[in-house]
Amino acid sequence: MCSSATPRGPRTGRPRSAEADEAILEATRAALVELGWSKLTMGDVAGRAGVAKTTLYRRWANKNELVVDAVAVLFDELELPDLGSLRADIEHVVLQFASLLQRPETKTALMAVVAESTRDEPLRERIRGSIVDRQKRLVLDGRRRAQERGELPAEHDPVTVDAVDDLIFDVVAGAVVHRALVSAEPVDAAWVARLSALLVGGLGAAATVG
Amino acid sequence: MCSSATPRGPRTGRPRSAEADEAILEATRAALVELGWSKLTMGDVAGRAGVAKTTLYRRWANKNELVVDAVAVLFDELELPDLGSLRADIEHVVLQFASLLQRPETKTALMAVVAESTRDEPLRERIRGSIVDRQKRLVLDGRRRAQERGELPAEHDPVTVDAVDDLIFDVVAGAVVHRALVSAEPVDAAWVARLSALLVGGLGAAATVG
Amino acid sequence: MCSSATPRGPRTGRPRSAEADEAILEATRAALVELGWSKLTMGDVAGRAGVAKTTLYRRWANKNELVVDAVAVLFDELELPDLGSLRADIEHVVLQFASLLQRPETKTALMAVVAESTRDEPLRERIRGSIVDRQKRLVLDGRRRAQERGELPAEHDPVTVDAVDDLIFDVVAGAVVHRALVSAEPVDAAWVARLSALLVGGLGAAATVG
Amino acid sequence: MCSSATPRGPRTGRPRSAEADEAILEATRAALVELGWSKLTMGDVAGRAGVAKTTLYRRWANKNELVVDAVAVLFDELELPDLGSLRADIEHVVLQFASLLQRPETKTALMAVVAESTRDEPLRERIRGSIVDRQKRLVLDGRRRAQERGELPAEHDPVTVDAVDDLIFDVVAGAVVHRALVSAEPVDAAWVARLSALLVGGLGAAATVG
DNA sequence: TACTAAACGAGACGGTACGTCCCGTCTTCGG
DNA sequence: CCGAAGACGGGACGTACCGTCTCGTTTAGTA
Numbered sequence A, B, C, D: 001m002c003s004s005a006t007p008r009g010p011r012t013g014r015p016r017s018a019e020a021d022e023a024i025l026e027a028t029r030a031a032l033v034e035l036g037w038s039k040l041t042m043g044d045v046a047g048r049a050g051v052a053k054t055t056l057y058r059r060w061a062n063k064n065e066l067v068v069d070a071v072a073v074l075f076d077e078l079e080l081p082d083l084g085s086l087r088a089d090i091e092h093v094v095l096q097f098a099s100l101l102q103r104p105e106t107k108t109a110l111m112a113v114v115a116e117s118t119r120d121e122p123l124r125e126r127i128r129g130s131i132v133d134r135q136k137r138l139v140l141d142g143r144r145r146a147q148e149r150g151e152l153p154a155e156h157d158p159v160t161v162d163a164v165d166d167l168i169f170d171v172v173a174g175a176v177v178h179r180a181l182v183s184a185e186p187v188d189a190a191w192v193a194r195l196s197a198l199l200v201g202g203l204g205a206a207a208t209v210g
Numbered sequence E: 001t002a003c004t005a006a007a008c009g010a011g012a013c014g015g016t017a018c019g020t021c022c023c024g025t026c027t028t029c030g031g
Numbered sequence F: 001c002c003g004a005a006g007a008c009g010g011g012a013c014g015t016a017c018c019g020t021c022t023c024g025t026t027t028a029g030t031a
Helices: A018-035 A044-049 A055-057 A064-079 A087-104 A104-117 A121-149 A158-182 A188-208 B018-035 B042-049 B051-059 B063-077 B086-101 B106-115 B121-149 B158-182 B189-207 C018-035 C042-049 C053-061 C061-077 C084-103 C104-117 C121-149 C158-182 C189-207 D019-034 D042-051 D053-059 D064-076 D088-103 D105-115 D122-148 D158-181 D189-207
Strands: none
Touching: A018 A055, A018 A064, A018 A104, A018 B086, A044 A055, A044 A064, A055 D042, A064 A087, A064 A121, A064 D122, A087 A121, A087 A158, A087 A188, A087 B158, A087 B189, A104 A158, A104 B106, A104 B158, A104 C189, A121 A158, A158 A188, A158 B106, A158 B158, A158 B189, A188 B158, A188 B189, A188 C018, B018 B042, B018 B063, B018 B106, B018 C189, B018 D105, B042 B051, B042 B063, B042 B121, B063 B086, B063 B106, B086 B106, B086 B121, B086 C053, B106 B121, B106 B158, B121 D042, B189 C104, C018 C042, C018 C053, C018 C061, C018 C104, C042 C053, C042 C061, C061 C104, C061 C121, C084 C104, C084 C158, C084 C189, C104 C121, C104 C158, C104 D105, C104 D158, C121 C158, C158 C189, C158 D105, C158 D158, C158 D189, C189 D158, C189 D189, D019 D042, D019 D053, D019 D064, D019 D105, D042 D053, D042 D064, D053 D064, D064 D088, D064 D105, D064 D122, D088 D122, D088 D158, D088 D189, D105 D122, D122 D158, D158 D189
């Protein structure tokens, strides 16, 4: 998540302000809430952070990378407490993720940076490292826990395991994002319950394919 | 899909050129392919279309609405031929949708306009009318056909029917979009087979919730 | 002053509306008063006159010519009543001219069209015919009358006569315009009295040069 | 003549380029010569000066103020060498002024900015400070010098002195401008001789009024 | 009375310039 | 050497008018 790529050895001159970094990210989130992605400007963020534009550009190459870093930290909130059953775990994480997507800063930023990433490989990598992998880990943990509980059979073919994990991840994350941002309908308990039922009911079938 | 919201009654003055409309939309798609969403400019589109910038602004209020209209027509290609089974139908439509999302004009545009729509209600309506509802219809048709075949029980509670249709729509569309654009992994036959299996396997469970 | 250059012989079809002509010129004057020269637009004039833009362009080639025609008629007000002495005549006509230049429509338009005319020969001709010659006639009349009264000697060399007439015209018109528009100071009775004294006192000397 | 109205105290940040200032004014004069006032555009001037449009707008609020500054410097050329007599001094300065008015950049610009100034008080002030007062000084110097020579009586009433100075200024400047731009006739030696004779002959009378 | 041809209103058209906003870079000064 | 301040070249924006055009609709003077 950090910005400085290669700090030179000798470390001479005035050191960079660590406070500035956090002030900038905080200012970025505030600007996202207030203005949304497309109206957010580097100059405005600099102004809010009480920092010169030069300081921003010294740390981030462009708006996209800055926003990814500013938003990524929010995804650290996602947790997977053991609620005793696969279905409860799924429902819990889906609701968490949905409530994260309701926050104006994520709502406006997430799809925007994904859109940009279709033409910007370094950005895609940054998103993957900062956001996607962080979410995916939850799927792995949930699956492993369900296997330990015996809710799922212990699959031994690692290819199948990865394929199903990937599928579940895209289905869960995709469905929530689509529901929240594209359909623009509420991700409420009833919808989550149905989604969980679908997943739990279909998991077995999905694992027997291929 | 048309641009004129409120056509005045008397229809006086020189009528708008229908050729210009099509030239502009075509130029927009070309610019999307070549430049991507964020580098596309109104002036460039006008130039490609052999049209003055004012002519664009007379028809579309901004880049977002123009792009939605330009891309919307591509979604007309989606069809649901009867392949004999629910699962085959699902696999077919998912592959169709995936191949649509691989086209550079949709890939770069779709998430971008969705991102914008989180802060632009008219744009959201335009997307819903031009794109979302057009896709959703496929889910309805597929479900109805499966019921006629007897693959699915004839559900009589309309609330449940709608809820499941909506769920399936968000799951399918969301999973494909997420796989293609966020995970940036191929939507190949194996993945589609697993997704279809998951859906067919879980549908029954999803319908019994609520 | 009229606008139609070469009416074809047969004179068939619907004739041009004479009312429109006057409405347009009146609207032009109103727009000059309200907006000034530089903010006056053809579309606005058309709107005020209740006329289509095409109708304007059918009669006048551009804004400059339209404004000259609209303002020219105001210069018809200038008269030279016989007040019994050269000096009284001068004072009277100068005050008349000054009060004409105080009107907002002339104030804003006169210098503007003169400025345009430095790069537009047809416009210069139109100004000369519509405005300048109309004013110059007053100088000729005043001089002739003063000679009849015996206030000025009967000059017999026509070249000298013309030269002095021209000089007086430029001095009087120029001084008033400069005072009113460049210096932006009032053209009051005291100033006019001094100008008249200067002219009457210097006329004899001016006639003996060359 | 400078553009910055209120320089902030601390003088921080990168200072404005002095070279840019001169390049812009020079480019403005070149554009005036080539295109004339009405076809001169800010973008074109910026291009000629090798400068971004924003740099123009950072210094001048609009085309009018820019052109006044660009042309004002030309009026510094006007001088009043002592030629030994009032009449010779007048003839000299009038010819100087006339030749200045023949230059295409002044010819096209002067009346245009005066026309604009009838509806723009700040512009009028700028013209007065940059151009008018600079010319008026010549009248004062010439009159004082003539008094020192004994050609004119030493007038002791300051009100009369000012009034006559003002009158002479408007008469001389106005007559030359009107001859050159409105009548569009040459300001040659013969005409100047007559004008000077008129002034010298009438000055005494003008001073006795009021 | 009907025909015809021009003028009419309306408004879309290709185009130019506007003045503003933001970009990402640079230049200065002070810490 | 860092950092603020802010000017710089550049590019796109969305708007305003330009002067032209294409419609369908009057409106006279013939025929």
